Amino acid sequence: xxxxxxxxxxxxxxxxxxxxxxxxxxxxxxxxxxxxxxxxxxxxxxxxxxxxxxxxxxxxxxxxxxxxxxxxxxxxxxxxxxxxxxxxxxxxxxxxxxxxxxxxxxxxxxxxxxxxxxxxxxxxxxxxxxxxxxxxxxxxxxxxxxxxxxxxxxxxxxxxxxxxxxxxxxxxxxxxxx
Amino acid sequence: xxxxxxxxxxxxxxxxxxxxxxxxxxxxxxxxxxxxxxxxxxxxxxxxxxxxxxxxxxxxxxxxxxxxxxxxxxxxxxxxxxxxxxxxxxxxxxxxxxxxxxxxxxxxxxxxxxxxxxxxxxxxxxxxxxxxxxxxxxxxxxxxxxxxxxxxxxxxxxxxxxxxxxxxxxxxxxxxxxx
Numbered sequence: 001x002x003x004x005x006x007x008x009x010x011x012x013x014x015x016x017x018x019x020x021x022x023x024x025x026x027x028x029x030x031x032x033x034x035x036x037x038x039x040x041x042x043x044x045x046x047x048x049x050x051x052x053x054x055x056x057x058x059x060x061x062x063x064x065x066x067x068x069x070x071x072x073x074x075x076x077x078x079x080x081x082x083x084x085x086x087x088x089x090x091x092x093x094x095x096x097x098x099x100x101x102x103x104x105x106x107x108x109x110x111x112x113x114x115x116x117x118x119x120x121x122x123x124x125x126x127x128x129x130x131x132x133x134x135x136x137x138x139x140x141x142x143x144x145x146x147x148x149x150x151x152x153x154x155x156x157x158x159x160x161x162x163x164x165x166x167x168x169x170x171x172x173x174x175x176x177x178x
Numbered sequence: 179x180x181x182x183x184x185x186x187x188x189x190x191x192x193x194x195x196x197x198x199x200x201x202x203x204x205x206x207x208x209x210x211x212x213x214x215x216x217x218x219x220x221x222x223x224x225x226x227x228x229x230x231x232x233x234x235x236x237x238x239x240x241x242x243x244x245x246x247x248x249x250x251x252x253x254x255x256x257x258x259x260x261x262x263x264x265x266x267x268x269x270x271x272x273x274x275x276x277x278x279x280x281x282x283x284x285x286x287x288x289x290x291x292x293x294x295x296x297x298x299x300x301x302x303x304x305x306x307x308x309x310x311x312x313x314x315x316x317x318x319x320x321x322x323x324x325x326x327x328x329x330x331x332x333x334x335x336x337x338x339x340x341x342x343x344x345x346x347x348x349x350x351x352x353x354x355x356x357x
Contacts, residue, residue, distance in 0.1 A: 004182050011189045018196035025203045032210040039287075075318050075341040104322070106292075108285040113292040115322055115334060129352070139252045141320035141336045143283070143292070155283075155294070157320040159252035161340040164350050173308075174349040 039107035042146045046112040049144065049151060050100045056092040058085055065151040072155040090127070095120030095136075112144040118158065122167055129167050136166040217286035220325045224291040227323070227330060228279040234271055236264050244329035251335040274299030274315070289326060295319040297337075301346060308346050317342040 045064060052060040062081065070078045092098050098120035105114040119137050140158030144151055161171070223242060230238040240260070248257035258266065271277055277299030284293040298316040301308075317337050324332040340350070 004186070008182065008186055008189065011186065011193055015189055015193035015196060018193055018200050021200055021204075025200060025207050029203050029207045029210070032207070075316070075338045104290075106287040106290055108287045108292075111285055113285060113287075113290075113322065139336060141292070141322065141334070143285075143294075143320070155320070157318055157336045157338055159336065160338070161343070162252045164340070168353050169350040170353050171343055171348045172351045174344075174347050 035109070038110070041149065042107045042110065042112050042144070043105060045146060045149060045151070046105065046107075046114060046144050047102070050102065050114075053088070054099050056088065058088065064149075066147065069151050070153050072153070074157060074160060094124045094126035094131070095122055096124075097121050110146050112146070114142045114144070116140045116142060116158075118163070126167060129169065132168055134166060134168075136163060138162040138166065213288075217288075217291075219328070220289070220291050220323075221284045221286045223325055223328065223330065224284060224286075224293055224321075224323050225281050227333075228281050228295060231267055232278050234267065236267075239264065242330055244326065244331045247330055247333070249333045249335060251337075253339065270305075273301065273303045273305035273310070275302055276300050279319070289324055291323045291325060293321055293323075295321065305346065308348065311346055313345060315342055315345040 048064060049061065052058075052064070065081050069081050071081065071084050072078050073084070098118065100114075101117045101119060103115045103117055105112060107113075117137060117139055119135070121135050122131050122133060124131050138159040139162070140156060143155040145153035227239070227242050230236075230242060243260045243263075245260070247260045247263075249259075249263050250257045277297065279295040279297050281293050281295055284291065286292075295318070296316070297319055298314055300314050301311045303310050317339070318341075319335060319337040321336070322334040323330050
């Protein structure tokens with residue numbers, strides 16, 4: 001009888017131990033799985049961003065960006081989406097088929113990194129540059145940061161020099177320099 | 179006695195069930211933890227690349243960059259291999275001997291690492307035909323590394339070259355511009 005009680009106690013303790021360890025691991029595993037779910041959600045949001053942007057659909061674009069979203073474009077000062085909207089209109093008026101082609105994209109925590117090839121046809125005036133009808137292609141890397149399923153910060157560096165070269169510009173010494 | 183056996187069997191089954199679930203979860207958890215460990219390692223490798231470049235430590239770079247390494251960047255006609263990259267670095271540091279890369283926002287997922295670099299240096303010697311200005315030029319860079327077995331196999335680099343060249347006294351003008 002005593003042996004049976006002893007085995008009973010050992011097995012009960014073993015069951016409790018397995019339950020405790022299992023719960024801890026499960027809790028940590030759940031965290032990883034939640035992070036994977038968040039990444040998948042953010043990747044889809046980033047794709048939606050490009051779909052809206054390439055349709056020059058600023059109304060829809062605003063719905064997936066926080067009102068206080070900050071954009072860090074090239075080496076410039078941070079700007080808001082409102083500040084960028086006139087430039088977006090200029091780009092898509094100049095090249096109605098302007099498109100962000102995703103070459104590579106991955107998510108980390110609350111961020112998404114995208115390597116992009118921009119393509120389009122230079123159909124209408126861009127700033128002071130007359131259209132050439134030429135097709136252009138240049139590269140960029142963009143990083144999104146999401147909060148509550150909306151873009152909260154956005155960074156972009158692109159080959160602006162390459163783009164302007166394809167639009168018929170070249171680098172020369174500034175006035176007064178040889 | 180019969181009740182004790184019943185209770186014993188029940189507890190045994192429960193224990194085995196929890197054990198098998200715990201083992202499955204542990205196995206899956208270990209995969210995630212291993213991946214996380216690898217990603218942290220890759221982040222350090224990416225930072226070490228820029229630290230080695232700033233020191234012109236080509237021996238270290240040979241360890242960090244795989245034999246089949248390639249650099250891809252706009253403006254390059256074709257991807258650059260490791261040894262030609264070393265020559266490019268040497269040329270850059272001849273013009274900007276104090277050039278530094280400050281790495282920030284380092285992100286790792288799978289075998290990829292992305293990071294931003296805030297770069298600057300003093301223009302002390304001719305650079306791409308531009309006479310030294312003595313000015314400090316700054317540039318931002320975005321980079322994506324692909325790392326396999328502890329070595330960088332591919333490096334995508336994007337820099338704000340236009341702003342950089344503007345700081346060296348250049349500006350954009352229409353091709354065949356009329357005065």
